[in-house]
Amino acid sequence: MVPKINKKNNLQLSLTILAFMGCLIYILYKAFHLSFTHDESYTYLHYVHQGFMDIISYKTPYTNNHILNTVLIKYCEELLGSAEIVLRLPNILAFIVYSVFAILLLQKKCPDLLFPFYLLLTIHPFLLEFFALARGYGLSIGFLMMSLYFIRQYLTTPKPGYLIWFNVAAFLAVMSNFSLLNYYVAALIAFNLYSYLQVRTSHNEIQSFTFFKLNKINIISVLISGMVLYEPLRRLSKKGLLDFGGKNGFLADTVGSSIDDLFYEMAAPFLLSVLIKVFIVCVCFGVLILIFAKLMKRNSIFFERYSFLVFVNVTLFLIVFITQIQHLLLGNDFYVHRFALFFYPLFILNLIVILNYVYTKKRKFSVFISYSFAGLLLFNFYVNYNLKHFKEWRYDKETKMVMQKLISEHEKDRGKQVQLGINWLFEPGTNFYRYTWDLNWMIPTHRKGISGGEDYWYLFGNDPEFNKLKTGEILFENKETDVFLLKNVE
Secondary structure, three states, X not given: OHHHHHHHHHHHHHHHHHHHHHHHHHHHHHHHXXXXXXXXXXXXXXXXXXXXXXXXXXXXXXXXOOHHHHHHHHHHHHHHOOOHHHHOHHHHHHXXXXXXXXXXXXXXXXXXXXXXXXXXXXXXXXXXXXXXXXXXHHHHHHHHHHHHHHHHHHHHOXXXXXXXXXXXXXXXXXXXXXXXXXXXXXXXXHHHHHHHHHHHHOOOOOOOOOHHHHOHHHHHHHHHHHHHHHHHHHHHHHHOOOOOEEOOOHHHHHHHHHHHHHOOOOOOOHHHHHHHHHHHHHHHXXXXXXXXXXXXXXXXXXXXXXHHHHHHHHHHHHHHHHHHHHHHHHOOOEEOHHHHOOHHHHHHHHHHHHHHHHHOOOHHHHHHHHHHHHHHHHHHHHHHOOOOOOHHHHHHOOHHHHHHHHHHHHOOOOOOOEOEEEOHHHHHHHHHHHHHOOOOOEOOOOOOOOOOOOOEEEEEXXXXXXXXXXXXXXXXXXXXXXXXXXXXXX
């Protein structure tokens, strides 16, 4: 029996590595070929060239400055230059971090279902593209997975080193994206709650719950994190910049937008969206009910064997609870779209732990469900994968090509200073390429509007100025995005 099990696990691991390589190639392709987007360019132009202390202290407070991402871009540029793929390198590496710790976690928890579970965690078109962008979201999700792996290790084998690495990873996740602050707080509470429940269900009368003894490392970590994060968070809250976009409620905004993102740009049918919401609620509450049932029975074996199941479920519910409290007391918005992206691996891990629990009872059923879900996600990815643009910055897909077109135009009259009139959305991207390509003959673009006297115009067909300027020569148009590059021939 043992050799067969090993062969099966080796097959699972081999398939998983192939899936990882496929995802990495997809990410690398997008990072290398696609135009730098509005938000990436804004970060580069406004923050990357600030001093190190100015970046981490939020001297210029704005949520576009994802601190760790900005710092890493700064030093990548100093070492390797300003090519798009170099500036996106930190997030490409974050996918490797995400995958390595996901595989390590799954290999320890459920080696027989490693392949389908890895697919569940990765084959998401919206999630994958943030590992190809120079933003903080990919970094934060990579460090989120790293922190989950180390807390799982500590819950299984309570070595101080594991708890230290959990805190380090969670802190780095927050430094990459402030949306993860609620995760860090929720994870620390869940860690203590699990430890308390373990004591309550234990039949060992000597064992007791001692808060300070349990949390020495956590307290030191929180104090250090607090000293680093205090000034950025103070400046953000003072400016009222903690705005995540959702006004209607967690289920409508966070869950609803996450379902939309799963289907990328393909609209999810209303009935399917409702069914997925019901499924998500059933999975999360199903795990919670199982925990309560075992707690009532004081099943100590369950709490020892399935410690990660308890932790990841309680953490998810605590994040939802904290979000609701912040909305009621502070008026904070609910997470939507990219701000809510970190909920996806947390939910999938809830699905994985319950499927792994079922696997110990009904193996064939669990295998069937796991591969069915993985197959559905693979089909969704096949239908929705995209190699031409990034979903939230679709309008910027042609910016790099437009700038190349302007270079070709300038070859005809090298001594001329060129002025480009733009829709304001194109300002960061055009200035990024003007700066990194040393286009000294181009006057910096701005957001003050189009006067009509510029040499070229880069705008949308529905812009008010377009009707006045459409007599210009059309050098480029894209009917899909309604983007035009016009030349002033007067």
